[in-house]
Amino acid sequence: MRKDHLRPLFRETKVDLDDLIMPVFVDENITKPKEILSMPGYYRIPVEGVADEVGRAMELGLKAFILFGIPSYKDEIGTSAYIENGVIQKAVRAIKKDYPDAVVITDVCLCEYTTHGHCGVVRNGKILNDETLPILGKIAVSHAKAGADIVAPSGMMDGMVKAIREALDSSGFEDVAIMSYSAKYASSFYGPFREAAESGFKFGDRRSYQMDFHNGDEALREVELDLKEGADVVMVKPALAYLDVVRRIKERFRVPTAAYNVSGEYSMVKAACINGWLEERSVVYEILVSIKRAGADLIITYHAKDFAKWVNEGSL
Numbered sequence: 001m002r003k004d005h006l007r008p009l010f011r012e013t014k015v016d017l018d019d020l021i022m023p024v025f026v027d028e029n030i031t032k033p034k035e036i037l038s039m040p041g042y043y044r045i046p047v048e049g050v051a052d053e054v055g056r057a058m059e060l061g062l063k064a065f066i067l068f069g070i071p072s073y074k075d076e077i078g079t080s081a082y083i084e085n086g087v088i089q090k091a092v093r094a095i096k097k098d099y100p101d102a103v104v105i106t107d108v109c110l111c112e113y114t115t116h117g118h119c120g121v122v123r124n125g126k127i128l129n130d131e132t133l134p135i136l137g138k139i140a141v142s143h144a145k146a147g148a149d150i151v152a153p154s155g156m157m158d159g160m161v162k163a164i165r166e167a168l169d170s171s172g173f174e175d176v177a178i179m180s181y182s183a184k185y186a187s188s189f190y191g192p193f194r195e196a197a198e199s200g201f202k203f204g205d206r207r208s209y210q211m212d213f214h215n216g217d218e219a220l221r222e223v224e225l226d227l228k229e230g231a232d233v234v235m236v237k238p239a240l241a242y243l244d245v246v247r248r249i250k251e252r253f254r255v256p257t258a259a260y261n262v263s264g265e266y267s268m269v270k271a272a273c274i275n276g277w278l279e280e281r282s283v284v285y286e287i288l289v290s291i292k293r294a295g296a297d298l299i300i301t302y303h304a305k306d307f308a309k310w311v312n313e314g315s316l
């Protein structure tokens with residue numbers, strides 16, 4: 001290892017562009033890309049621009065995209081999440097028309113579509129798990145109809161994977177896969193996303209449905225349940241403060257495991273780099289390698305496009 005040209009031969013971990021999933025925020029209310037203030041360098045994209053955005057990323061070698069929608073209309077039960085001409089449904093059709101080979105993943109949740117901003121139906125200040133399930137099924141089917149390859153329920157409702165699997169199968173979408181946000185922690189690292197997706201909640205917090213960050217064993221129980229219900233990919237979120245959880249899940253279940261390198265993790269790196277305190281390329285590379293080394297097969301990351309550029313330039 002004392003010689004530079006030997007070290008690459010013995011590298012245990014590699015980050016491949018095939019492993020990365022790029023998040024795309026699609027906004028129905030804008031006509032040109034709009035920068036997200038708390039996520040420097042990241043933009044909301046209008047529906048009309050989403051296919052081109054995906055096309056540019058595919059030219060760099062990225063293949064998979066996860067879509068989040070900002071709708072023009074919200075109500076108490078998130079109706080605009082499953083209408084045929086909803087923001088995500090339009091975006092998926094536009095992408096698939098121009099880029100049928102793009103892997104299109106859709107976030108299945110209510111928080112961006114409800115006036116109260118919670119991930120489930122609310123009554124008397126309580127989030128109602130079971131009443132939310134059929135709505136999640138409807139959202140998933142509407143995304144599948146538009147052409148989504150994978151649906152990704154992120155609301156942490158109990159039984160959501162089963163409800164979605166049954167809804168998809170009974171509508172003829174047996175081939176649409178489910179990537180479940182199985183171990184999603186109630187985390188302060190989602191702050192910038194809530195600005196990006198306008199999904200902040202109007203009261204309370206998400207601790208009655210997202211996981212308590214003091215717990216690790218619970219993540220294994222959550223994953224086990226999701227796998228029994230039919231999840232094809234399980235996810236840990238956020239990534240960096242939870243690499244121990246990624247490792248435990250991968251070792252225990254040996255199933256495709258994704259880690260979500262979330263908005264707050266991106267913003268911290270960006271802020272430090274803009275100030276000249278950290279060097280972006282090497283820090284991002286080290287972060288992505290660490291997530292893979294922990295055992296993740298897939299990484300959802302806002303750094304995907306920059307990383308792909310650096311790979312193409314050979315500048316890492």
Ligand code: PBG
Nearest residue numbers: 109154155189190193262263264
């Ligand atoms: C919605 C959802 C959230 C994220 C992905 N899907 C936010 C939340 O639960 O509040 C966060 C992603 C990020 O921070 O990058 N359920």
